[in-house]
């Protein structure tokens with residue numbers, strides 16, 4: 001009688017332990033999924049670990065990550081996490097912001113599809129575009145503006161083309 005009880009106790013104990021283990025791993029899986037989801041929400045693009053050459057200039061991973069953070073906090077509401085310009089706060093803006101993914105810019109001196117200079121990008125970000133929904137970001141620190149200028153270039157492969165596009169030069173001859 002005693003021995004049966006003891007063995008039952010052991011079985012129960014094992015059963016309970018196994019159950020605890022199972023729910024423990026389920027919880028770990030749920031936590032991992034939650035962490036992934038959270039990462040997907042707060043970190044839209046993977047963090048930069050390598051420098052990138054943008055517009056012929058090498059930009060460090062630190063600067064790009066800094067720009068990414070500024071962009072997420074201040075710009076993505078309108079310009080969208082993916083740079084498309086379809087952010088929730090831009091829904092009622094007409095015209096809405098350009099698509100950074102195709103490097104469409106209008107606030108530049110160069111004609112056609114010429115890319116804006118860093119000075120032109122800095123200028124429009126600092127001063128904004130009155131009456132067209134682009135706020136002035138003059139209150140941001142210069143190094144933050146520089147970082148976000150570099151970061152928005154990462155949306156389009158056009159900034160990674162070698163400077164002095166030889167194809168276009170050949171066509172122009």
Ligand code: HEC
Nearest residue numbers: 074075078096097098105106107124129132133134137148
């Ligand atoms: C409230 C919405 C909103 C926010 C927030 C916003 N923008 Fe804009 N932005 C716009 C709109 C709208 C335009 C287009 C203005 C126009 O049509 O002339 C624009 C234009 C621009 C342009 C010029 C694009 C071109 O066509 O030449 C740049 C660069 C830019 N924004 C960068 C930023 C950066 C960087 C931030 C964050 C620091 C930011 N914007 C935050 C709405 C916004």
